[in-house]
C-alpha cells in the first residue's frame with residue numbers, strides 16, 4: 001500500500017492510499033480519515049460508498065464529514081466505485097467505470113474485475129484493519145445513491161457485520177428502475193432471480209433484516225421518482241418491522257450540497273451506535 005496524500009485536518013489526518021487489488025485486478029485508490037482519537041486507541045470504522053461517476057475524492061472534497069467524525073472519534077473510509085485503468089468500460093456514465101454497483105459481476109466483459117462487493121467487504125476491510133488503528137468489531141456503513149444501494153444491500157446481506165446503516169438518496173429497488181435494470185442486466189445477466197440478492201427492497205421481502213435505517217431524501221432530487229423511489233423502502237420496512245427513519249428534505253436535490261447538509265447527522269447517528 002502506498003500513501004498518495006496525508007493532510008492534517010480537524011486534529012486528525014485525511015489520507016489517500018493506493019494499493020494493488022486482487023479483487024478488481026488492478027490499482028485501487030481510497031480515502032481514510034483518522035480522527036484525533038486514533039492516535040491513542042483503535043476507533044470504529046464508518047464506510048461511505050459513493051454514487052455514480054464518483055471516485056474516493058467526491059465525498060472527501062465535498063462531503064464535509066471530518067468535523068463530526070473527529071468529534072465522534074470515528075474513522076471514515078471512502079472507497080472508489082469500480083475497477084479502473086484498463087478494466088472494461090462503457091461510454092455511458094451509469095455503466096462500467098464509476099458504476100460498479102457494489103456487486104460481483106458474473107457476465108462478460110465485466111466478470112473477473114467488477115468485484116466491488118468482494119473488494120469493499122473483504123479485501124479493503126482486511127487492508128484497513130491491518131494498516132490503521134481500526135476496531136473492526138465496530139463498523140457502520142452509509143452511502144449516496146448507488147452507494148446508498150450498496151450500504152443497504154451489504155448491511156442487509158451481511159447480517160451482524162455492520163452495527164449501523166444509513167443512506168442519502170439511495171437507489172432502494174434497483175431491479176425496478178432504469179439505472180439498476182441496465183447495470184444488473186449487464187453485470188448479472190437477464191435472470192432476474194439473481195438480481196434480488198442485490199436489491200434492498202427485494203432482500204427485505206425475502207427475509208433479510210437490519211434493526212433500523214436512517215435515510216435522508218431531497219424532495220427536489222431529479223432522480224426521485226424515476227430511480228430512487230423511497231416509498232418502496234418505506235413499504236418494505238413497514239411490512240418487515242424494520243425501524244426506518246425516512247426524512248424527506250424540502251428543496252434539496254441529489255448533489256453534495258444536499259449530502260453535506262445532513263452529513264453530520266449521519267456521522268452522529270453511526271457514532272451513537274458504534275461507540276456505546
Ligand SMILES: N[C@@H](CCC(=O)N[C@@H](CS)C(=O)NCC(=O)O)C(=O)O
Nearest residue numbers: 051052053054058093145146255256
Ligand atoms: N448528472 C450526473 C448524474 C450522476 C450523478 O448525479 N451522480 C451522483 C451520484 S448518483 C454524484 O455524486 N455525482 C458526482 C458529484 O456530484 O460529485 C452525471 O451525469 O454525472
